[in-house]
Amino acid sequence: MKILVVGGAGYIGSHMVKMLSKAGHHVVTLDNLSTGYRDAVKYGEFVEGDIADSDILNQVFSSTPFDGVMHFASYIEVGESVVNPGKYFRNNFSNTLNLLDAMVRHAVKHFIFSSTAAIFGEPEYVPIDESHPKKPINPYGLSKLMVEQALESYEIAHGLQSVCLRYFNAAGADIDGELGERHVPETHLIPLILQAASGRRESISVFGNDYPTTDGSCVRDYIHIVDLCSAHLLALTKLVKGSGSKRYNLGNGNGFSVIQVIDVVKQVSAKNFKIVETNRRAGDPATLVADSALAQSELGWTPVYDDLAVIVEHAWKWEKNYFCK
Ligand code: UDP
Numbered sequence: 001m002k003i004l005v006v007g008g009a010g011y012i013g014s015h016m017v018k019m020l021s022k023a024g025h026h027v028v029t030l031d032n033l034s035t036g037y038r039d040a041v042k043y044g045e046f047v048e049g050d051i052a053d054s055d056i057l058n059q060v061f062s063s064t065p066f067d068g069v070m071h072f073a074s075y076i077e078v079g080e081s082v083v084n085p086g087k088y089f090r091n092n093f094s095n096t097l098n099l100l101d102a103m104v105r106h107a108v109k110h111f112i113f114s115s116t117a118a119i120f121g122e123p124e125y126v127p128i129d130e131s132h133p134k135k136p137i138n139p140y141g142l143s144k145l146m147v148e149q150a151l152e153s154y155e156i157a158h159g160l161q162s163v164c165l166r167y168f169n170a171a172g173a174d175i176d177g178e179l180g181e182r183h184v185p186e187t188h189l190i191p192l193i194l195q196a197a198s199g200r201r202e203s204i205s206v207f208g209n210d211y212p213t214t215d216g217s218c219v220r221d222y223i224h225i226v227d228l229c230s231a232h233l234l235a236l237t238k239l240v241k242g243s244g245s246k247r248y249n250l251g252n253g254n255g256f257s258v259i260q261v262i263d264v265v266k267q268v269s270a271k272n273f274k275i276v277e278t279n280r281r282a283g284d285p286a287t288l289v290a291d292s293a294l295a296q297s298e299l300g301w302t303p304v305y306d307d308l309a310v311i312v313e314h315a316w317k318w319e320k321n322y323f324c325k
Contacts (some may be wrong), residue, residue: 001240002026004066004108006051006099007073008044009036011181012114012167012225015174016070017043019229030060031073040179051095057102068110068236069103071096074144077187078118078283081140092143097150104158110239111151111162112232117221117249117288119145119166126255127221127291130247138283148247161245163235168221168251168290170228172311173318180318189258190222190312193265194319196273203273206258208280211287217258219287221251224305224314234299246298251290252306261308268312 003020007013008029013036020027020043027044030051038046049056051073074092075081081088103111118141119134136142147164154160171190173180181191195201209216231250239246256264262275295301305311 001067001236002028002064003236004028004030004060004064004069006030006069006071007036007114008046009033009038009041010072011183012170012228013070013072014040014042014179015225016072016229016232017041018174018179019226019233020044023233026064028060028064028066030056035075035183037182040182042178051099054098054102057099058105061102061106061108066108067240068112069099069108070112070232070236071099072114074114076140078138078140079187079281081138081143082283085139088139088143089146092140093146093150096147100150100154100160103160104154109160110236111160112236112239113147113151113162113164115144115148115164115166116141117166117168117251117290119148122285123288126287127253127289128249129291130249130294151245155245161239163239163245164247165231165235166247166249166290167228168223168249168288170225171222171315172224172226172305173314175226175314177317177321180315180322182322189220189261190265190315191319193262194269194316197265197269197271197316198319198324200323203276204262205276205278206262207278207284209277211280213257213286215257215259218284219255219257219289221253221255221289222261222308222311223251223303224311227303227305230304231295231299231301234301238299248295248299249290249292250295251292252303253290253292254306254308255287255289256308261312264308264312265316268309269316
């Protein structure tokens with residue numbers, strides 16, 4: 001297949017580009033490098049540009065008859081979205097419409113969208129399946145849900161078919177150690193704990209100790225980046241073969257508390273470090289765990305790296321080799 005990966009220079013996008021290329025697909029990355037890295041795009045063609053720019057989109061779509069588009073280019077910080085919602089609605093929603101309009105102009109019919117567990121808001125039950133009510137509690141989650149909803153109208157009007165994949169907590173790194181997570185600023189739990197383990201930060205903060213969980217800290221479902229990417233490849237392959245539009249939740253179905261994740265990092269790294277208990281972070285639900293049975297049965301998707309110690313091991317290898325050499 002010929003695939004346009006928008007946001008292919010970011011954490012998830014760069015792993016996706018590698019997987020697609022290794023599987024023999026022709027890949028073009030479009031990325032404005034606002035948060036991604038040119039050197040993370042190690043395979044395929046690269047075009048620097050913004051999806052807000054219709055001229056660039058016309059050039060890219062004219063250059064290659066794409067079978068499908070995978071869209072990873074979005075802002076992802078919940079806290080920032082609360083204080084600067086315009087940034088999130090403009091890029092994550094409005095600019096995505098610009099991309100969809102370009103697809104319509106160029107008759108590209110298959111779209112894989114990076115969605116998020118944040119579209120569900122405060123869980124009414126766990127594990128969260130696809131029919132769980134969608135009531136986002138921050139502009140980030142809302143911006144993603146708005147795209148999911150707009151896609152239904154684009155399908156009716158233009159026949160554009162889509163698969164929306166709602167990620168729980170993406171983690172881990174490329175098995176070969178070639179790629180990994182590089183967010184600035186880093187806000188995600190596992191890379192922050194690894195920074196404490198490697199000595200790049202003094203301590204790790206545990207945000208809240210009074211949640212209704214076994215140890216009082218928040219519980220999340222961590223999914224290996226490679227498993228996440230394999231679900232995208234299966235989804236696009238099926239979509240191109242005519243499976244029709246779908247929505248899937250992607251996680252391992254196992255919840256780990258912040259304290260449990262810290263313990264796993266200590267075991268894997270054999271390092272000790274300071275833990276500081278602080279206040280809750282605004283907008284954090286107590287427990288987010290995915291029910292991914294639908295993705296497993298319909299896509300034939302099976303997570304391979306579903307052991308948290310393995311996820312942490314791969315991320316630890318990246319932390320040591322990339323940041324600490
Ligand atoms: N967290 C924490 N300390 C940190 C960063 C995160 O205790 O320094 C907690 C956070 O409150 C959440 C969990 O770790 O309960 C996962 O947070 P992350 O930002 O990695 O992902 P999110 O669940 O927000 O997508």
